[in-house]
Amino acid sequence: MKKLMRVFISAVIGLAGFGCAAQNVQRYGMVLGLKEEKIPEYTKIHADVWPGVLKLIKDCNIRNYSIYLHRLDDGRHYLFAYFEYTGKDFKADMDKMAEDETMKKWWEICEPMQIPVKNRQEGEWWAEMKEVFHTN
Amino acid sequence: MKKLMRVFISAVIGLAGFGCAAQNVQRYGMVLGLKEEKIPEYTKIHADVWPGVLKLIKDCNIRNYSIYLHRLDDGRHYLFAYFEYTGKDFKADMDKMAEDETMKKWWEICEPMQIPVKNRQEGEWWAEMKEVFHTN
Numbered sequence: 001m002k003k004l005m006r007v008f009i010s011a012v013i014g015l016a017g018f019g020c021a022a023q024n025v026q027r028y029g030m031v032l033g034l035k036e037e038k039i040p041e042y043t044k045i046h047a048d049v050w051p052g053v054l055k056l057i058k059d060c061n062i063r064n065y066s067i068y069l070h071r072l073d074d075g076r077h078y079l080f081a082y083f084e085y086t087g088k089d090f091k092a093d094m095d096k097m098a099e100d101e102t103m104k105k106w107w108e109i110c111e112p113m114q115i116p117v118k119n120r121q122e123g124e125w126w127a128e129m130k131e132v133f134h135t136n
Numbered sequence: 137m138k139k140l141m142r143v144f145i146s147a148v149i150g151l152a153g154f155g156c157a158a159q160n161v162q163r164y165g166m167v168l169g170l171k172e173e174k175i176p177e178y179t180k181i182h183a184d185v186w187p188g189v190l191k192l193i194k195d196c197n198i199r200n201y202s203i204y205l206h207r208l209d210d211g212r213h214y215l216f217a218y219f220e221y222t223g224k225d226f227k228a229d230m231d232k233m234a235e236d237e238t239m240k241k242w243w244e245i246c247e248p249m250q251i252p253v254k255n256r257q258e259g260e261w262w263a264e265m266k267e268v269f270h271t272n
Contacts, residue, residue: 029204029216046269054271064272066218068165068265073254074210080165080265082202082218118209129204129216133182135190136200 023086027134030081030126033115034069039077042113043069052102060097061087079114081126159222163270166217166262169251170205175213178249179205188238196233197223215250217262 034042046067057065065083072078087093097103111125120127170178182203193201201219208214223229233239247261256263 027202029202029218031206031208031216033209043268049269049271057271065270066163066165066267067269068216069268070167070253070263070265071255072167072208072210072214073169073212074208076209078208079268080167080204080216082165117206119207127206129206131202132179132205132215133185133203134201135185135193 026085026090027131028081028083028085029129029131031117031129032079032081032126033117034077034079035113035115036077038113039069042110045109050102050106053106056097056100056103060093061085062093076115162221162226163267164217164219164221165265165267167253167265168215168217168262169253170213170215171249171251172213174249175205178246181245186238186242189242192233192236192239196229197221198229212251 062083062085065081068080070078070080085093116125117127198219198221201217204216206214206216252261253263
C-alpha cells in the first residue's frame with residue numbers, strides 16, 4: 001500500500017510538473033507602430049480586452065502574452081509584443097484566429113490605430129523580430 | 137487512511153502548482169538601440185553567454201529572459217528585452233548585478249555596441265517600456 005501510494009504521488013507530481021514546465025513552447029517577439037493620437041484609446045481598450053478575444057487567444061494556444069509601448073528616437077510610438085505558443089501548428093492556429101468573427105471585429109478597431117513597420121514579411125501585420133538571446 | 141491520502145495528495149498538488157504558477161512575478165519590457173556594424177558580434181556573443189552571467193541572472197531572480205532584434209523604419213536597429221522578476225526587491229537585485237565583477241566585464245563588452253534611447257529615465261541604460269496589455 002505504501003509503495004502504491006509513493007508511485008501514485010510521484011505520478012501526480014510528474015503530471016503537475018509537466019503541465020507548467022516540460023511543455024514545448026515557442027516564443028515570439030513582434031513589433032508594430034502605433035499612431036500617437038490613438039494611444040489613449042488603444043491603451044484603454046487593451047486594459048479591458050473583450051472576453052471573447054481573450055478566450056480565442058487561449059484556444060489558439062497562446063499564453064503569457066504582453067504588449068509594451070514606447071516612443072523611440074524617431075518620435076514614433078511602437079508596440080512590442082511577447083507571447084508563448086504551446087500548440088503544434090502555429091499557422092493553423094493563426095488561421096483559426098483570423099477566421100473568428102469576434103477577432104475580426106476586434107482587429108477592425110485596432111488596425112486603423114496601428115502602422116505596420118516597412119520591413120515586415122509578406123502577410124505580416126505585426127513584424128516578427130529575431131530572437132538573439134534566451135535564458136530560462 | 138484513504139482520507140489522509142487524499143489530504144496528502146491535495147497538498148502535493150497544491151505545492152507543485154505553487155512552484156510554477158502562483159509565484160509573484162513582475163514582467164519587464166525594455167528597449168535599447170544596437171549599432172548596425174555590431175550586429176554580428178552582438179548576436180555571436182549572445183548565442184553563447186558566459187556561464188557566470190547566466191548564473192548571476194538566475195541568482196538575481198530573473199527568469200524567462202529573451203532579447204529580440206529588429207530594424208525599424210528610421211533605419212536603426214533596436215533590441216527588445218522581455219524578462220520576469222520573481223524576487224522581492226528589484227532594485228537590490230539590480231544593484232547586486234551591477235556590483236558583480238563578471239557582469240561588469242560583460243557590460244564593458246556590450247555597452248559600446250549599444251545606443252540607449254533618448255527618452256530613458258535617469259539611471260537607465262535599457263529604457264523600461266509601459267505594459268499596455270497582458271493575459272496569462
